Amino acid sequence: MRNIKITDSLFGSYTKQVADKILEYQWEVLNDRQKEALPTYCIANFKIAAGEMAGERRGIVFQDTDLYKWLEAVSYCIDNGTGKAFERQADEVIELVGRAQEPDGYLNTYFTIMAPEKKWSNQVEGHELYTAGHLMEAATAYYEATGKDRLLNIARRNADLICRVFGPEERQIHGYPGHQEVEVGLIKLYRVTGDKKYLDCAYYFIDERGKEPSYFLEEIRRRGGYEFFPEFDNYDLAYSQAHMRPAKQRTAEGHAVRAMYMCSAMADLAGERQDEELLEACKAIWNNVTQRRMYITGGIGSSGLLERFTVDYDLPNRTNYSETCASIGLMMFGQRMTAVTGEAGYYDIVEKALYNTVLAGINIEGNRYFYVNPLEVVPEFCTKRTYMDHVKANRQKWFSVACCPTNVARTLASLGQYIYAKEGNTLFIHQFISSEVKVILEEGSLHVKMGSRLLQNGVVRLDYESDGAKALRIKIRVPEYAKSVKATLDGDLLEPAREAGYMIIEAGEAGKHELAVYFGIDAKWVAANDNVREDCGKVALVKGPLVYCLEEKENGRNLAGVYVEINKPIEPREPAEGLVGDIPVLEYDGIRLENKEISRGELYGAPEFELKEMKLRAVPYCLWNNRGGGEMLVWQKVKI
């Protein structure tokens, strides 16, 4: 689907930033001209690789991907009509990328410049295939947005090389990526070019992974040490999901982004190859993530160390990782699971990840980022070189490993893909984000304007114009939080059929129609499973897809000392000043517990608790830390 225009009061303010500011800001960062961010050396590395600049290649081994993700974001912006201004820059830098490519198709500034003799020798740490995967994603996106095939051809030559180097033949390397991503890229390349060897190569990487004897352990043994990441010492195959064949995996293990990128490819392959074994694995891992290892914000990766999954129900709120990129990976996985199974429900989780963790990853102005997304912050406890080193109490300008900023940009720029989908004569609506699109279906077209007040009153209006083909249908996801599902079409109450998590609307006669859907969304308290020790006796406030949080600004310091009374009403109030999206603040009764006796300075003393009634006011989690620093809390203690 093309040319989807986002008009939403919440998301629109971010997508506008992508086109107006973020792409420009990130371009300056890639060129080391953004004074307030650390240098990335990204473009410089390509120039050195192309022989157009002297010097040493710097930055992290996969720094090239910053540019590829930027190009992917530019592509989506060109597609949705906001990115035209970057096309010339993109074309120029694509030429540079082409000049940095070696004659045989090899393309990776680190190995070309620093260690040509070590090409393909370090899958565990080297990120060569990961980097290639982002090239392929950018190339297919740019081709689809512009019709220009320069980058596509660069990516194809690179992919052709990869397909020659890796594979089951004796002359080929029987390896697979340390960080999955190339699989997703190869599948996109297959879909755009129709060349089946890319699909086969993607399948090879998934199928070969985790076989015994372990390719990774053999590679480490042969090398005798670590080249890039000393923290990989005592390498644990589960960290990169190489502890067993992916088709046999049933739980989400290891590094969360790696796991989600792998699962996205597995879901794609399950669909393309009608592979029941892979689909079964995808479903099991999905259930394990979403029913055992996911924060209510759609964040994943409980461990601050190594950015990874831990075990079922281990969901600490303060020391967690919950990387922005991991939730983007979860969105990718969910999107593909719906595509393969036809079940809408996966989008409940996509929505949760998008509205909470992913959006929290960027500030309203579009120039500060969270890599780590805690559910509870006391700023003075977020200290460097301690167990809290990874948790930042304020969004940062950039990161030395800057996967998240560019990943958020490309995700926001491609937001339309998560809202709409089509198949045959059916338009699917998966998200309720105000937007406009003209969609060409098999036997006709629909011009849709969605006006969503989901976050305000749970009402979504679709004004659409049909060209009259009788068979056209609109299938609308019914979210799990919908209390009621009422719909009217041109003022008439409908009783729409329901199927696989969708309500089915016949688009009707040619001409304009007004469809209104009433989901009946209330603010409500949610508790966690008792096994989540961290959340015992606590509740989180949600309304529709949004998780709310308490910030110090409205509620004072020491949010850990606050209790809520969950049987009293939750009242909507005016949106908070300085935030976006026209989203009501929620107000409710709370109690503040204070320890009279010992707050004078003693560390421990007699409990003389004093309880004070107070009003608490919660704002959407995704918007926290947009009005200065301070404490933040999602899970609130319940007065029992």
Add this chain to the structure above:
Amino acid sequence: MRNIKITDSLFGSYTKQVADKILEYQWEVLNDRQKEALPTYCIANFKIAAGEMAGERRGIVFQDTDLYKWLEAVSYCIDNGTGKAFERQADEVIELVGRAQEPDGYLNTYFTIMAPEKKWSNQVEGHELYTAGHLMEAATAYYEATGKDRLLNIARRNADLICRVFGPEERQIHGYPGHQEVEVGLIKLYRVTGDKKYLDCAYYFIDERGKEPSYFLEEIRRRGGYEFFPEFDNYDLAYSQAHMRPAKQRTAEGHAVRAMYMCSAMADLAGERQDEELLEACKAIWNNVTQRRMYITGGIGSSGLLERFTVDYDLPNRTNYSETCASIGLMMFGQRMTAVTGEAGYYDIVEKALYNTVLAGINIEGNRYFYVNPLEVVPEFCTKRTYMDHVKANRQKWFSVACCPTNVARTLASLGQYIYAKEGNTLFIHQFISSEVKVILEEGSLHVKMGSRLLQNGVVRLDYESDGAKALRIKIRVPEYAKSVKATLDGDLLEPAREAGYMIIEAGEAGKHELAVYFGIDAKWVAANDNVREDCGKVALVKGPLVYCLEEKENGRNLAGVYVEINKPIEPREPAEGLVGDIPVLEYDGIRLENKEISRGELYGAPEFELKEMKLRAVPYCLWNNRGGGEMLVWQKVKI
């Protein structure tokens, strides 16, 4: 003080293990003959250094200290009459140590074998001075216990070399240890030999530390990288308390063991040199630790990463470090602060650390150890290669960095030094641990048998025999938790004078006397300062020096779902089977919160809390994990 015999029902069972089993077990470990523990290579390294064995030197750079701490423990056991059997082994291994010493006095198996050209070049990581300090502590202890000066002379030759190599002269290195310890060793050597250059050298190390430009940063710059500990990358001077001159420090920073060993030396030096500036620093750091950064168990070092202090009130219960050795360091510091100031109150904290964290560091059988001492454990969440990697749910057989087992052994073996002290005609009683000692004072002697029922009913009996010198006095620490302070002497009610935290008892006429002290100790709830977010709305149960905890064995799983009603009575019950010390279990009313609706398997859902009344039963924290694995919890939620 010599020949103190521990007869206590709690501590006696551990000190008996030291002599009966632990020294033997650890000796086997040092010799790599203990099949269930990892090899330490400790004795082998000395043999290689002595030229009596071929091979490569293995183990951690400061592995030699395992032997020195073992020798120190043996010394104390010989002194208290339980260690005679090890004297021959000790003498033999001391000869080996002597043969491993180089002609100029240098003694360190790592540098002698592996890198003689790098001697004294790496204070940041090399632990040469740290290792030397443990040699000096062992040497003085062995000399005092046996009168034999072989090890003392080895240590002196080593110390003489150190005094030549380091110092203010131009030809000397203007450095100081990366891990403090040599200062404490040098001061002990000074006290035993009377040679003031050792005291001066200890002072030099403290005085030089933290001066600008930084010796450490210069050393790192010169070396250009890290030799032993890659995790020191981005070295932070505060990690080793080298960020400012110790005399100017006011907060406890960095690695907790380093900090405590340094403070112990500072307190010694403040006393020896009547140095008010150092004393002021000691008091400020002591207050910062005990009033801002210490767990109720006397554990210190909140950060699992780098075993270090973080910031005021940051006291996570589940991810903390609270190294056993750090609490031993706190005991050493407190002991010296009382010695310097004459104030008994420091021993309240010594007692807290000893009765809780230090004792928790070892199991009842004496063959399993905790390095890390959390206040809350859910075993399945303690997973390797995650943020919980450092936290073990069960005591371990040994560690690759095995400072704690030998440190616990030497501390338990020297327990008498923490119970009694003397000065002039006064016997000080600092701890209420059943024991027997004959003490020679200036003008007479006392033969004391202490029978303490502190943990049962708060009554401490002293049966003593005086040889009749009129001036003899007994000063007994009045602990902060004493609700009343009554005493009877030979049945007569006393009204003892109080001073500096002591009650003062005149020992009276020649002959036998019975002194009974009634402290009136109740079990009680303690709350933390509101700023400790982790403990808001929670309480811990204490009785006298003991912190109690809930274990899964008596209270079931999911202790996070348990609430206590703090206004209801706490009842003593029979001691639990399988534990030692004859300490009552404490029973009280609790409530278990369960989430009816969603415990069927969903991760998140509506809060439908069900409350069930239950009886809770708590055991002393120091004894947890002695009856199999399971959950454990110190800070319990309060029903408000």
